[in-house]
Amino acid sequence: MKSTILETGEPIGGGGDGGRAAEASLHGEILIRLRDHVVEGNIPDGGRVPERQLCELFGISRTPLREALKVLAAEGLIELLPNRGARVRALSERDIEELFDVMGGLESLAGRLACENVSDAEIAEIERLHYEMYGFYLRSDMHNYFLINQRIHERIVAASRNETLRATYATFAGRIRRVRYSANFARKRARWAEAMREHEMILDALRRRAASELADILFHHLRNKRTAAVEQMGAPAEIMTPPSQL
Amino acid sequence: MKSTILETGEPIGGGGDGGRAAEASLHGEILIRLRDHVVEGNIPDGGRVPERQLCELFGISRTPLREALKVLAAEGLIELLPNRGARVRALSERDIEELFDVMGGLESLAGRLACENVSDAEIAEIERLHYEMYGFYLRSDMHNYFLINQRIHERIVAASRNETLRATYATFAGRIRRVRYSANFARKRARWAEAMREHEMILDALRRRAASELADILFHHLRNKRTAAVEQMGAPAEIMTPPSQL
DNA sequence: TACCACAAAAATGAATGCAAAAATTGGTAG
DNA sequence: CTACCAATTTTTGCATTCATTTTTGTGGTA
Numbered sequence: 001m002k003s004t005i006l007e008t009g010e011p012i013g014g015g016g017d018g019g020r021a022a023e024a025s026l027h028g029e030i031l032i033r034l035r036d037h038v039v040e041g042n043i044p045d046g047g048r049v050p051e052r053q054l055c056e057l058f059g060i061s062r063t064p065l066r067e068a069l070k071v072l073a074a075e076g077l078i079e080l081l082p083n084r085g086a087r088v089r090a091l092s093e094r095d096i097e098e099l100f101d102v103m104g105g106l107e108s109l110a111g112r113l114a115c116e117n118v119s120d121a122e123i124a125e126i127e128r129l130h131y132e133m134y135g136f137y138l139r140s141d142m143h144n145y146f147l148i149n150q151r152i153h154e155r156i157v158a159a160s161r162n163e164t165l166r167a168t169y170a171t172f173a174g175r176i177r178r179v180r181y182s183a184n185f186a187r188k189r190a191r192w193a194e195a196m197r198e199h200e201m202i203l204d205a206l207r208r209r210a211a212s213e214l215a216d217i218l219f220h221h222l223r224n225k226r227t228a229a230v231e232q233m234g235a236p237a238e239i240m241t242p243p244s245q246l
Numbered sequence: 247m248k249s250t251i252l253e254t255g256e257p258i259g260g261g262g263d264g265g266r267a268a269e270a271s272l273h274g275e276i277l278i279r280l281r282d283h284v285v286e287g288n289i290p291d292g293g294r295v296p297e298r299q300l301c302e303l304f305g306i307s308r309t310p311l312r313e314a315l316k317v318l319a320a321e322g323l324i325e326l327l328p329n330r331g332a333r334v335r336a337l338s339e340r341d342i343e344e345l346f347d348v349m350g351g352l353e354s355l356a357g358r359l360a361c362e363n364v365s366d367a368e369i370a371e372i373e374r375l376h377y378e379m380y381g382f383y384l385r386s387d388m389h390n391y392f393l394i395n396q397r398i399h400e401r402i403v404a405a406s407r408n409e410t411l412r413a414t415y416a417t418f419a420g421r422i423r424r425v426r427y428s429a430n431f432a433r434k435r436a437r438w439a440e441a442m443r444e445h446e447m448i449l450d451a452l453r454r455r456a457a458s459e460l461a462d463i464l465f466h467h468l469r470n471k472r473t474a475a476v477e478q479m480g481a482p483a484e485i486m487t488p489p490s491q492l
Numbered sequence: 493t494a495c496c497a498c499a500a501a502a503a504t505g506a507a508t509g510c511a512a513a514a515a516t517t518g519g520t521a522g
Numbered sequence: 523c524t525a526c527c528a529a530t531t532t533t534t535g536c537a538t539t540c541a542t543t544t545t546t547g548t549g550g551t552a
Binding site: 024025027063066067068070071074075076080082083095098099101102104105106108109112113162163164165168212215216219 | 270271273309312313314316317320321322326328329341344345347348350351352354355358359408409410411414458461462465
Binding site for chain 2: 535536537538542543544545
């Protein structure tokens with residue numbers, strides 16, 4: 001008996017979970033590693049996902065790898081062409097609009113449910129993060145601003161007390177991760193200030209536990225992010241070159 | 247539907263689609279058939295999903311079947327226990343609450359987006375369905391009422407013009423299909439009347455294209471469905487016995 | 493009779509093998 | 523030199539095989 005495999009009987013994939021469980025059973029590990037491999041942009045958009053190479057990269061046979069590919073296809077991260085293998089799914093502008101809107105719907109829901117369930121301590125924690133983020137905004141520290149921003153949204157989702165929602169949110173977040181990353185670099189000060197104001201409204205509505213209002217604000221917040229992201233796409237100039245792929 | 251297999255090079259799983267495409271490639275067909283097999287309740291809750299038997303049922307080898315199992319696990323329909331095979335995922339009361347809330351969030355979003363995009367013709371069609379449904383309500387024709395009800399909700403989702411949302415909605419709808427079916431049999435006249443009133447509000451808000459308002463109404467509509475479903479669960483008396491499983 | 497140990501049987505997880513389809517290469521004709 | 527076609531190579535999809543693990547069944551013992 002080795003040290004890597006866990007011996008618990010914990011179920012895998014129980015809740016369409018965003019890939020949290022399933023570390024056991026080779027296939028599960030490969031799924032996670034392959035997902036990361038794709039999400040992190042090691043393969044260019046629309047590029048082929050060569051089974052053979054990945055097999056030796058991960059040191060496994062094709063069977064578990066192909067199982068993972070099927071799952072990633074179901075998640076929408078890659079697409080499978082009959083007899084022509086897997087490709088990294090290139091997101092069209094429309095795809096990105098749709099994804100941001102769905103994210104908006106999910107965050108909107110999260111806010112609504114959070115108003116029902118959030119504790120005072122959680123609000124206090126979100127407030128703390130908010131002011132921390134505000135500090136980075138004042139200092140124009142984009143990177144740390146973005147990090148805290150993410151955490152605030154995650155806290156709201158967590159406060160919704162809905163594990164199904166959390167897992168679904170995680171899946172979609174992974175799907176647009178690359179885009180969000182680059183959209184992040186749209187250093188438009190105007191949009192940034194607007195986002196900051198929206199975050200103040202979010203916090204205010206959450207404090208008052210105004211569910212419908214928070215739902216509205218969050219949807220529009222994401223809608224504005226969508227606009228910013230799409231504008232950024234229009235004039236990319238220099239696309240982030242993936243860190244070289246063997 | 248044509249002769250089952252389609253020869254187009256259409257990608258599979260392109261959008262996390264709810265199983266619409268992918269009829270090609272044995273694996274894809276098996277995925278659909280197996281999903282139906284589970285959703286339709288041929289295997290009891292928590293029951294084992296025997297690979298061997300299903301293989302000969304479908305007349306295939308274990309490889310494509312196992313690929314399908316992995317996907318269904320990712321969708322949350324079944325769960326995989328390491329070295330102990332697949333089981334049909336039994337939904338706890340909490341699971342069902344979560345699922346209804348997520349469905350509420352998705353329909354809420356659909357309504358919001360529909361207000362942006364719905365055409366007059368689509369509204370007219372939904373109105374037509376609404377009055378047709380009203381007729382079944384008056385005649386206490388539960389079955390047809392439910393069918394039209396489903397179609398109205400689908401029309402709203404379609405009017406959102408968001409394919410990603412549509413696919414996600416379809417996946418979750420499949421996940422609670424069994425529950426909805428039995429919840430449907432909760433013939434509480436009071437709840438039924440309430441639902442009818444809510445539908446009138448939905449139609450009204452859609453006509454006025456009042457996005458936030460419609461979002462609210464749809465969420466609460468689903469929340470009420472959730473309450474009804476959970477109450478129904480509490481006193482099931484006779485659980486729908488699955489039509490015997492070899 | 494209840495319980496535990498042990499062995500046989502079955503099922504799972506992963507690797508390998510094989511046929512078919514696609515991509516690639518080489519060659520030829522125009 | 524280019525366009526087109528055929529043969530080779532590669533890749534994909536599925537079946538089969540092999541090694542573990544779990545489950546089942548049996549017998550012995552307290």
